[in-house]
Amino acid sequence: MHASDLVLYEYWRSSCSWRVRWALQYKGISYISQHINLLQNEQNSLDFLRENPAGSVPALKTPTGVFSESFAMLEWLEERYPSPALLPQNPESRLYVRQLALTLLAGTQPLQNLSVQRYAREAPEARREWAHHWMHRGLRIYEALLVQHGRCGTYSWGSQLSFADLCLVPQCYNALRVGMDLGVYPILAGIYQRALATEACQLTHPDHHVFSVKPTS
Numbered sequence: 329m330h331a332s333d334l335v336l337y338e339y340w341r342s343s344c345s346w347r348v349r350w351a352l353q354y355k356g357i358s359y360i361s362q363h364i365n366l367l368q369n370e371q372n373s374l375d376f377l378r379e380n381p382a383g384s385v386p387a388l389k390t391p392t393g394v395f396s397e398s399f400a401m402l403e404w405l406e407e408r409y410p411s412p413a414l415l416p417q418n419p420e421s422r423l424y425v426r427q428l429a430l431t432l433l434a435g436t437q438p439l440q441n442l443s444v445q446r447y448a449r450e451a452p453e454a455r456r457e458w459a460h461h462w463m464h465r466g467l468r469i470y471e472a473l474l475v476q477h478g479r480c481g482t483y484s485w486g487s488q489l490s491f492a493d494l495c496l497v498p499q500c501y502n503a504l505r506v507g508m509d510l511g512v513y514p515i516l517a518g519i520y521q522r523a524l525a526t527e528a529c530q531l532t533h534p535d536h537h538v539f540s541v542k543p544t545s
Contacts, residue, residue: 334359335389337380339366341534343437343498344398345386349537350494351402354528355409361537399433402491414490424477425485428470428492432499436466456506463503470496471513480515482522493523501534 336352336359338345352359364370364385371383380387382396388404395401406415415422474480484492500510500520510517523529530536 333391335362336360337362337364337376337385337387337389337394339364339371339385340537342366342385343502344384344433346498346501346532346534347494348386348388348398348401348405350497350528350532351405351414353532354414354489355405355412357405357409399429399491402494406491413488414494416485416488416490421479421485424473424479425490425492428473428484429490429495431469431473432466432495435469436462437495437499459506460508463499463506463508466499467503467510467513467516471516474515474519480519483519484516489523489526493519496520497523497529 334352334357336345336349338349338361340363349359349361364376366385370376371385377383379389379394380396384396386398386401387394387396388401395404402414406413415425474484479485481487483489484496496516497520500516503510510520524533
């Protein structure tokens, strides 16, 4: 597959976008990055909605069409490019990794999206409290699962990076941005620091990633 065959429509600080570009980088897959500025409402432009009716980022353009939903993209990338793997081989271990990932991806991250906060709370301070509540809930559950299953090590699943880490790191980054203390979650905080230091993570970090279209804010 050539570089021009994959286009990732993304927003530089979107946690969903980060996890997909991290997977692409980790697996050594060439792609074109196209920035969609959420603050300028570009996701709702007619041109983008024709490509992606969900009007969300990320969206991945493949030779067969444009697809949304970051976790679906991770699964597709794992099936299409199985090495290096981001899922364990054992079905029960895969269940564990997916459970961790979806604890944040489905039960935590959507509730802190700006569109949800604006709908649920009017005042900025109330939105901040809302975000803190759901972030703490998700990270508390994640930490408890790490303790309960006892399968973590360097990363969430032993010494292998996985979908779980690709979901955890952007969530921790967001939590720190809004002033949360990760020290109350010592196990996941350690995993966060170790995963954050990996080359693929650094190259795709919102503060370091080089876009084909430079973000303005």
